[in-house]
Every structure is written in structure tokens, then in C-alpha cells.
Amino acid sequence: MTAVPRPPAPQADPGTTAVTVTPTAPGPDAGGGSFAVSRVPGPETGTRPSAAADVPPGPLRRPGGRSPEPAPPTSRLLARAALLTACLSVGAALLGLVRDQSLARLFGAGRDTDAFLVAWTVPEFAATLLIEDGLAFALIPAFSAALARRARGAAGDPVRSLVAGTLPRLMLAFAAAGVLLALAAPWFVAVLAPGLPDPALAVDCTRLTASCVLSFGLAGYCSAALRAHRRFLAPAAIYIVHNVAIITAMYACGGRWGVRSAAFGVAAGGCLMVAIQLPSLVTELRRGRGGRTEPRPAAPAPPLDAPLLAAVLLFALCRQSQVLIERFLASGLPAGAISHLNYAQKVAQIPMTLSMMLSTVTFPVVARALADGDTERARGRVERDVAVAARLVLLGTAAVVALAPQLIGLLFQRGAFTAQDTAATAGVMRVYALGLLAQTLTGVLVRSYFSAGRATWYPVTAMAAGIAATWGIGACTAGSRGAVGIAAANAAGITLTAALLLASTGRRGVPLRAGAVLRGLGRPLWAAGGATVAGGLVAAVPSAAPAGLAAGAATVTVVFLLLGGAPGARALAPALRSVRSLPQRLAHVLTTR
Secondary structure, eight states, X not given: OOOOOOOOOOOOOTTEEEEEEEEEOOOTTOSSOEEEEEEEEOOOOOSOOOSTTSOOOOOOSOTTTOOOOOOOOOHHHHHHHHHHHHHHXXXXXXXXXXXXXXXXXXXXXXXXXXXXXXXXXXXXXHIIIIIISSHHHHHHHHHHXXXXXXXXXXXXXXXXXXXXXXXXXXXXXXXXXXXXXXXXXXXXXXXXXXXXXXXXXXXXXXXXXXXXHHHHHHHHHHHHHHHHTTOOHHHHHHHHHHHHHHHHHHHHHHHHHTTHHHHHHHHHHHHHHHHTTHHHHHHHHHHTTOSSOOSSOOOOOOOOOHHHHHHHHHHHHHHHHHHHHHHHHHTTSSTTHHHHHHHHHHHHTHHHHHHTHHHHHHHHHHHHHXXXXXXXXXXXXXXXXXHHHHHHHHHHHHHHHHTHHHHHHHHHOSTTOOHHHHHHHHHHHHHHGGGHHHHHHHHHHHHHHHTTSOOOOHHHHHHHHHHHHHHHHHHHHHHHHTHHHHXXXXXHHHHHHHHHHHHTHHHHSSOOOHHHHHHHHHXXXXXXXXXXXXXXXXXXXXXXXXXXXXXXXXXXHHHHHHTTOSOOHHXXXXXXXXXXXXXXXXXXXXXXX
């Protein structure tokens, strides 16, 4: 990929060549903690620091006396941001399990839950299209470019101009799409799940969840803007409040409304996702105004690149359509098949979600590096993300495959969820887990294609090829293998997509060294295989599921580490330093309040 020419760096003030980034106690308006940028006296060298963890010199204060622009993030800052995001994501994942446990306990795994899960397709699609993989791929590079123009002293405030030029139009589009979906709910249910026993219940739930198109769209816009400003606390907390709303609604209203209470909780939770981010976003926009008003009129913000927006939304739509294929094929199977697929997928994808935290944090960094013309820094960052994410997800995959019966039994087997449901769900989950590495690689690699803020249709083509494979294999295996065959089709399709994305990164995205990436996966794959076998054998010895789960999990972890599946010490050093400094930072916060 051709590098964007880098503008000449301004000369540093005499005697102030080094820059430090130090944490400050988060104030009530901070999005995710703040970092003070200061100059430190030192000898002038006139050269850029060579270590990746150093902060390169550059302008700290924008023209016109406005507030300083944040320095490029250090590895330590990124590790701390990833740790914060991971902790909140773990909390959200645990609440997601509580949500699914509550759904299974209150409504079982039958026609009611099948009807709700058809409606659950709406928030699933909205989260992918508007919060995570879709809108974020277009908005984060746009906000990163606006921040880069602001740092170079552009007239007015490019960030505020971008918000004014894009948010009203997107809000109108989100609202119109939500209304259309509510009106077309009967047709939506009939197409998605033609064999559903109770379509009327699914229509009611779909009309309630249709409000997510607007609320998730606004939440995704806020998340993209805050992440580009390196504020990760509020965006990482949105799924916590969403799950709390669903759980509360099910227990408060489930007796009167049945499974419709879960759909109402989805709608209420979407509003909360917007509410917890707005204060941080408003604070950032006000902070960007700085001291005095810019004397020159602000240039109009360039509109979002329509081809880019279409490409990222089509990619996200294709990726999420795997769920549509699963539910379409499973709707013709015996009652409960959709529920078994859903519970298995939710548990199996937890390792993938956690392994993606680092790339979620570093995506704005890659986009900003490309906006500044630093292709080499972007490539190094993406390659490190691939290495760390692959190892984390392979450890999780080993645990999921080895401990599937114990996990599902401990999490769900109570109330209306029977031992037969546990056995069926565990079998499906083991097959799902075979595609977790490919799911993670797809999530990391596709960011390298869209981080430059330019339209590229290759990811859509690669994802379409994977979807075609999922459909073809699923149609052939669903009749004979049931839900297990559908899960196998999912794993095969996403593996094809990941292979295609990795094969063409050098020509269409950040120029990764594909051979080095593949060679780096050899030892972790071997370690995951050994850990799976050892963990499964140990977990089957105790008769009690909790004891087997604990023994198996410990065995999987130890064997994986002994066989060399862990990242190297250099990759883990920033995160370990961040963990060791947690007590000191906590003491600092307590003593300054």
C-alpha cells in the first residue's frame, strides 16, 4: 500500500525534546481516565526515537492557544487501555452469561426462546453493523483524520465540523430503518425462520427490538468518537448496562409478559448504552474548542466516504449473516435447535471476544498512524495484535473444547434446561470452537484493510466466499447432522474468509508479512492441541462438574504454557508493568480525592 507523505515535523522548542505521558486521576467527566502530556528538558538530538514504546517528538499545542493534542500512545498506555477494556468486557461477558442463564431458567430451550432468539437477530446485527465491525471501521479513521488536521492547525475545529456534518444524517437514517423494520416484522420473521412454531410471538419481540437500530447506531457513533480520542471506559461499559437492563426486565416482567420481557429489556438497554456515553463525548467536544476562537472560518467537514461506508456495512452484514443462515437452517429442525446453537455460540465466543480487546484499543492507533503516513508503525502494530490475539484465543479454544460438558452443565443446567439440552449444546459448542481462531484473525485483519479510511471491496468478497461455503456445507449437513452440522459449516466458512484476508493484506491493506504471521502460529496451535487432550482427560475424572471444570481448566492452562503457547516476555511486558502498577495508581486516586 502506498504510504501517505508525512508533513514535515515542526522544530521543537530549545531544550525540550523529550515528551512524557503520565496518568492522572480520572475526573467525573473523563471517558476512560486521562493522561497528561508534558515536555521534559533534555539534549536535542534531532532524531526520532527508535523504540516503539517511545513517544516521537511533535507539536503539543495547537495554533490559536487551544488545548494540547495527545501525544502518540506508548505501549504501556495501550496495555493499560487494553487491560481496562478487557476487565469491563469480562464483566459484560459474565453478565451475558447471567442473561442467558436467566433466559434458560425462566423459559427453557423451546418454542418461546426460539421465538425470542429470532428477534434477538436484530440487536445482534445492530451491534455488529453499528457498534463493532461496521460503522466503527468508517468513523474511527474519519475522526482520526479530523484529529490529525486539528493537530496541524486546521481552521476551526475539524472534529466538531465532522460531528455536525454526519450525526444528524445518520440519526435520520437509523430512525427510518428502525421504523421500517418494525412495520416489516411479520415478513422479517417469515423469511428468517419459516418453520417457527409461534411466529406471532417472534413478531411482537421483533417490533420491540427494532428500536435498537436507532439506539445502537447512536451508541456506535459515540463509541467511535470516544475511541478515536483514546477514551475507552464508557465504550467498554455499554454492554454491561445493556445486559443489566435485559436481566432486570426478565425477572421484573417475565411473569406477566413472558419472553416479551426480554425483548423489552433489549430496547431499554439500548437507550442506556447511549446515555452512559454522551457525557464523555460532550466533554471531549467542548475540550476541543480550547482557549480562544479561531479567527479563520472553519472549513466544511468532508462527508463520510460513501463507498467506504457501503463497503464496511456490507462486510459486517455478510459476516453477521452467518447467524441468519444458522437460524434459517435450524428452524426446520426439532424445537430447541436454535436455542442450542445460540447458547453454544455465546459461550464459545467468549475467548474470541476477550482476545480482540487489544485490537479494539489499537485500531484508532493504526488509523492515526496511516493518517500521518507511518505505514511501518501500522504494520508492526497489526502484526503484534495478530500474535497476541491468536495465542489468547487458542488458549480459550482449548478450554472450550476440553471442558464443554462441564461448562454448559454448570452454566445452564437448571430449571427448564435439561441434561439432554446440556449434552446437545456441548456437542455443538465443541464444533463451533474449531472456528474461533479464524473468527479472531478475521476481526484483526479486516481492521488493517479499513484503517486507512479508503474504500476496498476485497474484505466483502472474502466474507461473501465464506458465507457461500457456510450455506453450502450447512445445507448439506443440517439434515443428517442437525445443529452440529450447522456449527461445522460456520467454522469452515469463517476459516476460508480468514485465509483469503491474510493472503492479500500486502496488496490491499496494511502490508503484513503473511509468511511470518503463519509461522508464528505453529507453536501455539501445537500447544492448544496438547492442552485440549490433557484438559479433557483430567476433567472427566471427577464426578462433580465443578471439580472437573476446575481441574481441567488448570491442566489446559499449564500444558498450554509449558508447550510454548504463551506470548514472549517482550509482548507481555507492557501489560505486566501495568498490572504491577495498579496498586500505586489506586492509592494515587484515593489520596487525591
